[in-house]
Amino acid sequence: MDYYLLAGDAILVEEFAYGEDHVTVGLAGAMWSAGDTGWRGTGAFGQFLRTDDDLLSVLTPIRRDRAARVLRDLDGGVLPSELELRARFGDWVRFSNAAPLRLGSGETPQGYAEKRVYRVLFAKEPRAAQLAELSAAWRGSTPGGLPSGKGRAGNHLFTWNLRRVGRGIAWGLDVTMLLGLESPDLAGAVLRKLTADVRERGLVPVTTERFA
Template structure:
């Protein structure tokens, strides 16, 4: 009697989800010292409903003297207080690692460990989707969704020009849109427009998805990528709403 050798059973690896968002905190203007260009680091992560709308925000801050601390008040100020907003710079994890090391923190913890510092979840109010545009999708599509991502801070003219180039915005685009783009994938169509809004919230990104497939996961990835592109240009995401 012979037996077959045992085969290793693959162990599913949990999906870590989108990477965390990183920000640098600059000293106040009245105490800014050329030798100390960064005061600390903030790490954030939005929680989302199954339809991709924002339900809450987790965050943690770090400074050399205090270590890691839960930072919901600072995260709120980053989006509502002009003085705090002026001191916040969106950054990448790689740059955050360099700053953390330069400020004496050593090696920046990996993201699962950073999440253990999220002690005070900040809920963000949600509401059923509003209707923006026609109720029915065009012929050939089974669903039409419209999302709006709100951002704080401002963009310089050259940053808008860079976005227009990267997104291949038509030269004859609408007057209400500063930059726009389009993506066709597997029969689904996504279009987006960047606009100025309000007085306290500087910009919004409206994303319209016409779906032929069950593409919620791909749509979520695209929303995340577009949001991160605008973070890289200096904006701070506030919330993601759904309008249809």
């Protein structure tokens, strides 16, 4: 689950649902605000706030332990377990699915079973210090100075980079995967880890798409 502090006096908890190919298929959440007697489902609010600059400006990604401290300090009591929070989600927002876009040749190099290309879209504008911190964590940057990285898990090979997309109005994490033969599919775990890396530096995940 993802936790956020909204306007300093509200806690927003969200969770994405993913399909078999690890693309986003749904979003749900719950929110508590100072003075509330309980948690309420956010429904489409989570999707809306990602398009509203005013809301994004007062939305801060945080970890569960900080959410628990803030909730206690605001006299909201003990933070419910994640199982209890899911029971307060209400309706899920469903994302439309389409077949993966085919960009480029998509040829799989010899020795690998499959090549995949994913993009995780993010809202909000990161600070320069946050981008520098991400470059340090990933131990790489593009020629333009934006964070990038590469890694291997078993016989899977992964490369990724953060970039501006949509004519500069959003950010995208592009991940290329060369999946090894007869190995467990680690694509989902890698995408979640990289998404968390970016989210912890202040950006807000919007959706995960597959391009190839």
